Amino acid sequence: MIRDSFFLAFKNIRHKGLRSWLTILGIFIGITTVVALISLGNGLKDAVNAQFGISSTEVITIQAGGLNSYGPPGSGSVDPLTLEDLDAIKRLGTVERAVRRNIESGKLEFNDIVGFGFAGSIPDGEDRDFVYDMMELEAEVGRLLKDGDGKKIVLGYNFYAEGDKAGFGKRIYPGDMILLQDENFEVVGITKKQGSFLLDNMVLMNNKPLEELMGYGDNVGLIAVKVKNKDLMEEAKLEIEKTLRKTRDVDEGEENFEVSTPEAALGTVNQVLTGVGIFVGLVAGISIFVGGIGIINTMTTSVLERRKEIGIMKAIGAKNSHIFMMFFVESGLMGLMGGIVGVLFGVTIGYLGISGINNFIGIESQIKLDYMLMSLTLIGSFVIGSLAGIAPAMQAAKQNPVDALRG
Amino acid sequence: MQKEDENIIIRLDNISKIYEMADDVRVKAVDGISLKIKEGEFVAVMGPSGSGKSTAMNMIGSLDIPTHGKIFLDNENIAEFEESELAQLRGKKIGFIFQSFNLVPNLTTKENVMLPMIFQGLDKEERVEKAEELLKKVDLGDRMDHYPNQLSGGQMQRVAIARSLANDPEVILADEPTGNLDTKTGEMVMSFLKKLNSDGKTIIMVTHDPDLAQSHANVVYWLRDGKVEKITRRKNHIHISEKELKVRRG
Numbered sequence: 001m002i003r004d005s006f007f008l009a010f011k012n013i014r015h016k017g018l019r020s021w022l023t024i025l026g027i028f029i030g031i032t033t034v035v036a037l038i039s040l041g042n043g044l045k046d047a048v049n050a051q052f053g054i055s056s057t058e059v060i061t062i063q064a065g066g067l068n069s070y071g072p073p074g075s076g077s078v079d080p081l082t083l084e085d086l087d088a089i090k091r092l093g094t095v096e097r098a099v100r101r102n103i104e105s106g107k108l109e110f111n112d113i114v115g116f117g118f119a120g121s122i123p124d125g126e127d128r129d130f131v132y133d134m135m136e137l138e139a140e141v142g143r144l145l146k147d148g149d150g151k152k153i154v155l156g157y158n159f160y161a162e163g164d165k166a167g168f169g170k171r172i173y174p175g176d177m178i179l180l181q182d183e184n185f186e187v188v189g190i191t192k193k194q195g196s197f198l199l200d201n202m203v204l205m206n207n208k209p210l211e212e213l214m215g216y217g218d219n220v221g222l223i224a225v226k227v228k229n230k231d232l233m234e235e236a237k238l239e240i241e242k243t244l245r246k247t248r249d250v251d252e253g254e255e256n257f258e259v260s261t262p263e264a265a266l267g268t269v270n271q272v273l274t275g276v277g278i279f280v281g282l283v284a285g286i287s288i289f290v291g292g293i294g295i296i297n298t299m300t301t302s303v304l305e306r307r308k309e310i311g312i313m314k315a316i317g318a319k320n321s322h323i324f325m326m327f328f329v330e331s332g333l334m335g336l337m338g339g340i341v342g343v344l345f346g347v348t349i350g351y352l353g354i355s356g357i358n359n360f361i362g363i364e365s366q367i368k369l370d371y372m373l374m375s376l377t378l379i380g381s382f383v384i385g386s387l388a389g390i391a392p393a394m395q396a397a398k399q400n401p402v403d404a405l406r407g
Numbered sequence: 408m409q410k411e412d413e414n415i416i417i418r419l420d421n422i423s424k425i426y427e428m429a430d431d432v433r434v435k436a437v438d439g440i441s442l443k444i445k446e447g448e449f450v451a452v453m454g455p456s457g458s459g460k461s462t463a464m465n466m467i468g469s470l471d472i473p474t475h476g477k478i479f480l481d482n483e484n485i486a487e488f489e490e491s492e493l494a495q496l497r498g499k500k501i502g503f504i505f506q507s508f509n510l511v512p513n514l515t516t517k518e519n520v521m522l523p524m525i526f527q528g529l530d531k532e533e534r535v536e537k538a539e540e541l542l543k544k545v546d547l548g549d550r551m552d553h554y555p556n557q558l559s560g561g562q563m564q565r566v567a568i569a570r571s572l573a574n575d576p577e578v579i580l581a582d583e584p585t586g587n588l589d590t591k592t593g594e595m596v597m598s599f600l601k602k603l604n605s606d607g608k609t610i611i612m613v614t615h616d617p618d619l620a621q622s623h624a625n626v627v628y629w630l631r632d633g634k635v636e637k638i639t640r641r642k643n644h645i646h647i648s649e650k651e652l653k654v655r656r657g
Contacts, residue, residue: 317498
């Protein structure tokens with residue numbers, strides 16, 4: 001009987017044509033909004049991650065606090081991190097590896113054009129592999145740095161990209177010489193495109209030459225920590241904070257450093273997205289509610305229009321439950337159709353939005369389709385349609401066959 | 408008496424239908440009708456408009472419950488049934504043919520014929536097979552997937568006949584079956600009804616056309632003002648030729 005109800009309902013919906021489509025408009029807009037927002041939101045999170053260079057989710061970063069409102073991480077701090085802090089962290093039980101990074105800003109000169117850029121240090125030995133791994137660094141052309149490279153540098157993709165993204169008038173190739181703080185360096189490689197403004201404009205060099213060039217001594221820009229086990233993230237964070245309070249002699253609540261897990265780094269982004277999400281969700285909710293009312297309206301009209309049909313069906317043996325199911329399922333199916341069209345449009349908008357963002361800020365984030373959410377959305381839209389159909393379907397079922405036959 | 412009751416398929420026992428209008432006005436649409444319809448009979452219920460024949464027909468078809476009196480369908484008092492049980496019983500025992508065909512517009516011919524079987528819960532293969540068989544029987548084997556608006560009046564009424572036979576009912580209740588058809592098509596529909604009658608179906612036809620009633624039915628109930636005015640029976644059913652019918656109609 002259920003299958004027959006679906007069959008009859010489907011025939012009715014098809015018969016109504018344009019009116020069916022107009023009826024599902026409200027549901028459709030609501031679902032489109034929800035699906036587009038969530039697809040976009042997921043993509044946006046990825047975009048933001050890429051922008052901050054948080055590609056590996058297992059890494060904790062530590063920076064000194066203080067005057068750090070502008071400039072690369074660690075620079076300009078009154079009380080920078082030191083090698084002593086690094087050693088203390090390395091000794092912790094939850095920490096597998098702790099690596100020093102320094103990122104300095106300085107003058108760049110090439111092709112007689114003077115620019116301003118960031119140079120990041122790469123540590124030696126096994127730590128080098130860890131950093132390459134963490135940043136997912138690979139050479140586009142040439143090679144990456146290796147131990148013992150002195151006045152050699154690797155440049156971010158933008159220096160090499162077409163269209164003069166780095167602003168030096170022409171592309172820079174491995175083998176070119178470039179002036180950093182008025183000293184000559186040889187470019188040995190270009191990294192693959194990272195999708196982050198910071199990383200694609202970065203100059204990379206080994207720690208020793210960078211230290212000699214910039215003279216930061218024992219100061220450490222930031223410490224990247226690999227935790228032994230992903231589950232130990234929170235524990236490691238607390239341990240590191242406790243250790244640094246000791247080595248830097250500060251009380252709890254007055255920390256002059258910042259330990260951030262990937263989750264925390266994403267926190268701000270999530271907050272914004274959540275805010276936007278609540279607003280759009282509200283709009284979508286209203287739209288779906290109005291859509292539900294629209295279905296009630298159409299179904300009620302439909303019951304009145306099809307009184308005669310109801311009469312015929314009752315005369316030839318339809319039980320009240322048959323009539324109820326026919327209208328109830330029809331209503332549910334309209335909701336479901338709204339849901340399906342909504343999901344399709346939502347995903348499309350998500351795709352367009354993501355590619356728009358990608359073009360705008362020059363990254364390559366991917367849309368993330370949440371299939372679980374989509375199934376729930378479809379089920380939800382069927383339920384909304386069905387709920388909207390209850391009252392009209394009851395009205396249809398209780399028609400007196402004689403009166404109904406009269407039309 | 409007992410023996411006689413055995414083959415009575417529908418019995419109306421002094422039934423009345425009273426409509427309460429505004430200002431305490433009561434309209435007696437049907438006022439104390441009693442009749443017995445035997446298996447295999449071709450019965451006509453005759454009367455001018457306003458005679459209560461439509462109301463009577465609704466009650467004969469157990470679509471409506473009388474205000475007073477009892478109706479027995481296959482010796483069962485229909486007042487004792489729940490609405491849905493009655494619908495099921497009706498769907499199984501009575502096939503309806505209406506003046507305005509009353510096909511469901513958004514279903515194909517075949518689906519329309521299948522509809523009564525859907526409500527009786529027959530499985531799909533069975534219904535398809537039966538519907539096709541019935542449509543072939545009414546010479547519409549080539550119109551199975553047409554929609555009602557693609558059919559002529561005569562074709563629609565034949566679909567309705569096929570639909571009325573879907574659950575193999577004992578009784579066919581035809582309400583002015585030729586009312587919306589031209590003479591020739593009407594005759595064709597009547598000949599289908601005659602054929603069903605000779606196959607053993609009980610036919611109850613409601614009409615305002617005395618010639619139609621007299622030429623086909625072996626019992627005619629003449630209604631006037633909600634009462635049975637007279638009953639005419641033919642011991643030997645004489646078929647009046649279509650030609651003669653035309654002459655009589657002028």
